[in-house]
Amino acid sequence: MNQTKYILYWMQAAQRSSCNAALNKAIALANEGQLPLLIVFCLDDQVPDATRRHYHFMLEGLYELAQSLDRESLKLYLAICQATTLIPRLAQEAAALVTDRGYLRWQREARQQIYLEIGDLPYYEVETEPVIPILKASSKEEYAAATIRPKLCKLLSEHLIWPKREKLQISVSVDSHLQDMAKFGSFRELWIWVLERTQVEPDPGPVQSFRGGYSQAIKHLDSFISLNLERYHLKRGDPSLGIESGLSPYLHFGQISALEVTLRVLDQSGIPAAQLPGMIRNKADWEGLPAAVAAFCEELIIRRELSFNFCYHNPDYDSYLCLPAWARASLEKHEPDKRPLHYSLDRLVAAATNDVYWNAAQREMLETGKMHNYMRMYWGKKVLEWAPDPETAYYWLLWMNNRFELDGRDPNGYAGLAWCFGKHDRPWVERPIFGSIRYMNAAGLKRKFDMEAYVAKWMKNS
Ligand SMILES: Cc1cc2nc3c(=O)[nH]c(=O)nc-3n(C[C@H](O)[C@H](O)[C@H](O)COP(=O)(O)OP(=O)(O)OC[C@H]3O[C@@H](n4cnc5c(N)ncnc54)[C@H](O)[C@@H]3O)c2cc1C
Structure with a gap:
């Protein structure tokens, strides 16, 4: 075996320094072995559905990260290639390989391939993205939020702790073919450098x-x-207010951790993290917590981890086949039902339907890369009504969601879309086209929210 030169940390899902247990583990191993640490990010321009919109946002994050790591004498190296090509090669001179964990098929396959190629080298795959490790919460696919919530709440106390970070003792000096990201004079310089060397899908920008x-x-x-x-539990659903946190793109790229978000929210709400589990009187609905904090934790921890659970345990998470049998049977029964309107995918993409609320939501997504949560539900349900059949609707939605949303290509996206078609939900009153799938319509939006304000905001240039 070659002489070991460093601890290798392959950064992929957790693209941050703060609250990153994988980075902390890599530093601890480097200190223990008195070895330098080599931190590598592989930029693969062929990641499924990723476009210039995603790469730009991701690289902005990595650029800032490289500067902040540099201030701690840690270097972030960028390589333009697939990790499966480079990491096993770099691993030949490593004493150990550390990485984070991903839940989507391409992320898991890459890790599996690398793991098999590095032979006996110590390999640490550290779970960084959920607050509670997925397999610790549940060893099977959960039926709904109601079934996973008590399991997650029970484990909260052990996991609401800032991960410890040591100071790296030996800085790195490394092969010249890797690009030290901190050396770029500006983000623009980095962006141009990357565009010159990749074939990133240009649209959307x-x-x-x-x-x-x-x-x-x-x-x-x-x-x-x-x-x-303070008003999250009361007004989160109102698309005209847009009071959500706006954190999903950052969470998607691992630029901030859900654990850090939770700890900061608790801290600012005057709730000591250690006391949170004891405060929850009823795990079914977070009874005992201030309603706003409970509502936010429900989304950030329960719903998000239900999505991880779904993608981890269901091999069909990105396919129509992931839907529960009752939902598929019901949709199939109603497939021959006459659709009142038909739109092509092009017309949907162009936000050119006769439904002004839907068009506004589509515009919000096209322009900002992030549609409001409540409108995402309506957006999905309407396409089910307008597409030639449910399966086509499913794949059209998935394609648009993954391509245009900054937070797309995420477990939450796969679970959110599947939810529109009955996943993690229950059968409702049967009706045309939808069968027993939960229905939503424009009248409901109009009754509950100031939809005119929402439309005015996103349709102003039309
Ligand atoms: C059809 C459809 C598609 C969706 N696609 C995506 C997607 O591609 N990526 C994505 O991250 N989310 C997706 N969601 C879930 C949800 O809409 C977004 O997470 C939320 O709108 C993000 O905005 P925010 O960070 O401001 O949310 P906040 O309300 O501030 O919530 C904070 C965090 O909690 C989590 N969260 C909130 N709502 C949900 C939810 N319903 N399910 C799971 N986790 C949630 C997210 O991580 C979010 O960032 C989708 C939902 C639907 C119905």
Whole structure:
């Protein structure tokens, strides 16, 4: 075996320094072995459905990360290639390989392939993205939020702790073919360098509305906590207010961790993290917690981890086949039902339907890369009504969601879309086209929210 030169940390899902248990583990191993640490990010321009919009946001985050790691004498190296090609090669001179964990098929396959190629080298895959490790919460696919919630709540106390970080003792000096990201004079320089060397799908392009990076995530979080958290449980659904945290793109790229978000929300709400589990009187509905904090934790921890659970345990998570049998049977029964309107995928993409609420939501997504949560549900349900058949509707939605949403290609996206078709839900009153799938219509939106304000905001240039 070659002489070991470093601890190798392959950064993929957790693209951050703060609250990153995988990075912490890599530093601890480097200190223990008195070895340098080599941190590598592999930029693969062929990741399924990723476009320039996603790469731009991701690289903004990585650029900022490289600068902040540099201040701690840690170097972030960028390589333009598939991790499966480079990491086993770098591993030949490593004493151990550390990485984070991903839940989607391409992420798991890459890790599996690398694991098999590195032979006996110690391999640490550290779970960084959920608050509670997925398999610890449940060893099977959960039926719904109601079944996973008590399991997650029971484990909260052990996991609501800031992960410890040691100071790296030996800085790295490394092969010249890897690009030290901190050496780029500006983000623009890095972006041009990357575009010259990749074939990233150009459309859709970057958005102005969200800038990538940990500091931006913290800005969103601070403003959410000070301005909107208090009324989150009452007004989150109202698309005209848009009081959500705006954190999903940052969570998707691992630029901030859900654990850090939870700890900061608890801290700012005057709830000591250690006391949170004891405060929850009824795990079925978070009874005992302030309603706003409970509502936010429900989304950030329960719903999000239900999505991880879904993608981890269901091999069909990105296919129509993932739907429960009752939902598919009911949709099939109603497939011959006459659709009142038909739209092509092109017309949907162009936000050119006769439904002004739907068009506004589509515009919000096209322009900002992030559609409001409540409108995402309506958006999905309407396409089920307008597409030639449910299966086509499913794949059209998945394609648009993954391509245009900054937070697309995420377990939450697969679970959210499947939810529109009955997953993690129950049968409702049977009706045409939808069968027993939960129905939503424009009248409901109009009754509950100031839809004219929402439409005015997103259709102003039409
Ligand atoms: C059809 C459809 C498609 C969706 N596609 C995506 C997607 O591609 N990526 C994505 O991250 N989310 C998706 N969601 C879930 C949800 O709409 C977004 O997570 C939410 O709108 C993100 O905005 P926010 O961060 O401001 O939310 P906040 O309300 O501030 O919530 C904070 C965090 O909690 C989690 N969360 C909130 N709502 C949900 C939910 N319903 N399910 C799971 N986790 C949730 C997210 O991580 C979110 O960032 C989809 C939902 C539907 C119905």
